[in-house]
Amino acid sequence: MKRNFADLHLRLNMKDPASASRIINKTAKLGYRLIAVPTTTETSQDETAKLQRICNEAKIDLATRIDIKPRTQNELTHQLRRLRRKFEVICVTCDNKEVARQAAKDHRVDLLNFPSTDFRRRFFDRAEAELAHKSLAALEVDVKPLLVLEGPARVRLLSSLRREIAIAREFHVPIVVSSGVSAEMQLRRPRELAALAFLYGLDEISALEAVSQNPMAIIKRNREKLNHRFVAPGIRIVKEGKDC
Amino acid sequence: MKRTKRRYLALQVDSDGAPTPKEFIDAVWSAVTKLYGEYGASQTGLALIDYNEGEKKAVIRAALATVNMVRTALASITSVANKEAAVQVIAVSGTIKALYENLR
Numbered sequence: 330m331k332r333n334f335a336d337l338h339l340r341l342n343m344k345d346p347a348s349a350s351r352i353i354n355k356t357a358k359l360g361y362r363l364i365a366v367p368t369t370t371e372t373s374q375d376e377t378a379k380l381q382r383i384c385n386e387a388k389i390d391l392a393t394r395i396d397i398k399p400r401t402q403n404e405l406t407h408q409l410r411r412l413r414r415k416f417e418v419i420c421v422t423c424d425n426k427e428v429a430r431q432a433a434k435d436h437r438v439d440l441l442n443f444p445s446t447d448f449r450r451r452f453f454d455r456a457e458a459e460l461a462h463k464s465l466a467a468l469e470v471d472v473k474p475l476l477v478l479e480g481p482a483r484v485r486l487l488s489s490l491r492r493e494i495a496i497a498r499e500f501h502v503p504i505v506v507s508s509g510v511s512a513e514m515q516l517r518r519p520r521e522l523a524a525l526a527f528l529y530g531l532d533e534i535s536a537l538e539a540v541s542q543n544p545m546a547i548i549k550r551n552r553e554k555l556n557h558r559f560v561a562p563g564i565r566i567v568k569e570g571k572d573c
Numbered sequence: 574m575k576r577t578k579r580r581y582l583a584l585q586v587d588s589d590g591a592p593t594p595k596e597f598i599d600a601v602w603s604a605v606t607k608l609y610g611e612y613g614a615s616q617t618g619l620a621l622i623d624y625n626e627g628e629k630k631a632v633i634r635a636a637l638a639t640v641n642m643v644r645t646a647l648a649s650i651t652s653v654a655n656k657e658a659a660v661q662v663i664a665v666s667g668t669i670k671a672l673y674e675n676l677r
Contacts (some may be wrong), residue, residue, distance in 0.1 A: 359661070476651050479607075514587065514657045521648035521662065527641055528608070 332537060334519035335363040335544040337394065337418060337440070338471055338507030343368075343376040350383045352513050357387040359518045363548060365394035365418050392548050394418035396442070402431040409437045417551045420469060426452050433460035439547050440505060441466050443493075445474040448485055453493040458500035465550075467543060468497045471509030472517070472525045487528055494529045504531070505547070506539040577618065578637040581672045582665050584647065586629040588658035594624040596654035597631060604646040617643055622669065630663075632672065640665065 336356065341349040343366075356364055366380060377393070384391040395416045399405035405421065405428055412419060420440035423429035429452035432438045441461060443451040453468060461468065470493075474486055497504050506526045510516060517525070523536035531539060553559055558566040586597060598621045605614045618636040625631070635643040647660045666672035 476649060514659050515651070517648050517659065518661050521644065524641060524644040525648050527645050533641065 332519075332541040333362040333545055334360055334541050335365075335392075335548070336361050336508050336519075336522075336540070337365040337392070337505055337544045337547075338420075338469065338509045339364045339366050340509065340511035341366050341380070342511070343372060343380065346379055346383070348513075349380065350387075352516065353380075353383050353389060354387045355513055355516055357389040359516060361389060361519060363390040363392060363545065365392040365548075367394050367396040367420070368416075369395070370412075392417045394420060396420045396422060398422040398424060399428055400424065402427050405431050406435070409435060413437045414555065417548060417555065423452055424450060429453075429457055430460065433457050433466055434464050435466075436464045438464065438466045439551065440469040442469045442471075445471060445486060446478070446482065448489050451489055451493065453496065455496055455500070458496045458502050461497075461502045462500045465503075467503035467505045467547060468493065469505045469507055470494070470526070470529065470539075471507050472522055473509035473515060475525055475528065476510075476515055491528075491530045494531060498535070503543045503546070504535070504539045505544050506531075506536065507544075578667075579618065579634055580637050580640045580665055580667060581622065581669050582633050582635060582640070582643065582647075583663045583672055583676055584631045584633065585661045585663050586631065586653065586658060587661065588629065588653055588656055590654065590656045591626055591629060592653045592656070592658070593626065594621060594631075597621070597624060598633075600650055600653040600658070601633065601647065601660075604650045605643065608646050608649060609642055613639075613642065619643065632669070 341352060381391055393416045395412055397408050399408055418439050420442050421432040421438050422442045423432055432441055443453060470490060478486060506522055508522060519540045522540050526536035526539055560566060605617060617639040620634045622634050623632040644662060647662060650660045652658055664672055664675045666675055
């Protein structure tokens with residue numbers, strides 16, 4: 330069966346449509362079927378529409394994504410309440426333990442992301458994994474730091490990522506490997522992205538799932554939930570009107 | 574002694590300039606040694622088979638057991654001859670003949 334590959338973390342400069350178009354076209358050429366570009370609450374609808382047009386021309390599916398970086402638990406729940414119905418993917422960058430724990434147990438969070446260079450603020454431990462498993466949140470790992478960092482910093486990153494991935498696999502937390510890149514030259518083919526994931530201790534099948542099945546499952550689930558016919562998991566309106 | 578099984582990888586170099594074969598293979602060796610050390614690199618059996626400077630396409634050979642290691646190292650290349658670059662694997666095959674047929 331042919332795999333559909335997705336990159337859920339493509340950082341584009343929305344103010345520069347020419348560069349965004351180049352990167353999106355290259356992503357399509359490299360074999361991705363779906364991309365998600367993180368937006369902020371300040372991103373205008375006009376910019377999003379422009380991005381959608383570029384993706385349509387490149388024949389690549391675009392998923393709406395927002396990255397939030399709350400400072401407190403309350404801020405996180407408030408933002409989730411406000412944004413969940415508007416975006417297909419919600420990623421929480423966990424800056425402190427309080428936020429990390431709340432994000433892991435909240436069903437509205439899709440992806441958990443941790444600062445890649447600050448090793449003291451990577452809170453993905455066994456307790457976090459257990460909560461994430463129950464709420465279906467996935468652990469997102471960007472490969473960009475692997476390409477950018479060198480020497481001891483890269484060694485430390487690899488060691489902490491290997492530990493986190495092992496915990497995630499133990500607790501059956503889905504792993505999503507994304508590029509996290511913003512430049513054309515840093516783009517890699519999906520299989521190369523999976524190859525880089527070998528360094529985190531993933532085997533070939535799990536690495537390929539982390540760039541295809543796992544991100545696609547999140548998008549499919551959320552698109553279904555955002556559909557106006559959705560009532561509850563497993564229940565959807567099939568027909569409405571007076572003749573029902 | 575058991576014969577070593579090999580794989581041939583066709584590569585596309587994305588770069589601003591046109592690196593020479595030596596610059597390219599140096600970048601590959603450097604990436605492999607950086608990630609896996611000299612001991613790991615010695616197990617890969619890496620060799621440059623063919624390099625087309627015009628099309629920026631290359632064919633390299635690696636031991637079957639280390640293909641994933643080589644793939645990872647190739648993906649980690651960010652520069653060739655001090656110029657920003659990326660190396661993409663286009664095809665992998667067990668024989669050079671099949672590899673060129675795949676590329677056609």
